[in-house]
Amino acid sequence: MKNPFRLENKIFLVTGASSGIGKEVAIAITKQGGKVIITGRNKERLGGTYKQLVDYKKNYMDTYDLENIDGIANWILSIIHKNNIRLDGFVHCAGINILKPTMILNNKELDKSMKINFYSGIELLRCLGRPKISNKNSSFVFISSVGGILGELGALAYCTSKAALIVAVKTAALELARFSYRVNCIAPGMIETPMLKQYKNLLLEEQISALPKKIPLGLGNPNDVANAAVFLLSDAAKWITGTTLVVDGGYTCGGRLTN
Template identity: 35%
Template structure:
């Protein structure tokens, strides 16, 4: 099982204070990694740190401050050493019909889910290229596979991530920097419940689409990320991996 170990590895996880990001952090720490959580809410990060223990650190930062990302990466690598794994998991949600979504709202979602992902990946990849080693994981969504109402900005960003991955894989693979994408299904998280708790028809439709009939857990995404980030996945590059309980193929 050594191939699945992350002993001696350092991972940065954006959006790691709750939900899927926190689930990934838990599984990585179980596998022996040191984890740095990045997020906007210092209170959430502090609570996450308490639950995760000594192998967890955190930094409060808004990933939409694109101009500050290069200095964030430089500070991280100066204070923490080289980064082996980057998980782009920061997210926000906008539930609105397309014709009612303003340009600024659309751009705001893209800044979180796409622009920050590109900027962070670009900056952390620079030192990974020099060391000829690194694993980067992007978090997409089932809305990149199937059309859903009221998530036009989110769906656009999560679909664009796949193109971003494929292009960067073609450039970075020669330097042994791998980039893969996980597409979570409907996973128990604050963002999911914000979207469905007051929309029973939507919740019913979603559950009806999942053959197993239940939502996933954050750790389900964590173990998928662990596989892709570890030596067990060293020959996996440019993969789009749904972790969805069969929803993509359900009827």
């Protein structure tokens, strides 16, 4: 019997694959028999991910700056047409976290955050969520954040962009179900990646050591999110759409008292 968790004969786009969560998502997909198109801006780091993919030469990589929303369609469709492939979905991992208190955050920063975290993902869905481009039963996954559920001090730009994804997948799921496409979010809690390191750089020593104590199961690692993404991409999740899978070690369960 076919294992519904495997990804054989499927191809996915993974954004943000040059680092952290996106890198692990791409590797995890190939470990389950799938293929990937990986992208990020940094060619060297993207190449590093590429070499770690299973049977890496059977996969595709290309750099692109997702802030350039208007160029996304040409860029991704040319890769698809040049290589004569059809997709089975994507994982939109690319993201930035602009940390600035609301009262000094400017619209340019808010716009940049929305462009990379939200608009670029929606543009990719518009380009790829079409029967001519993507196979039946395709799965589109957006990496949101617990910040899109709870809010976080100094993170209005980040949290609003991530909250937008959580609502967007509900409407998109309704609209794309007619093609048997599924659209979901993952909301990770604190995961050990360069983005978390950048956040820690702004904290005092005692605040850093208090972080894991806020999370019942401690800090997460990129693989915890990658495994959830593989599940949502796979046929094992074939009846799951329009939802957000929280992967946060229990962070959003409630109380902050530690034992």
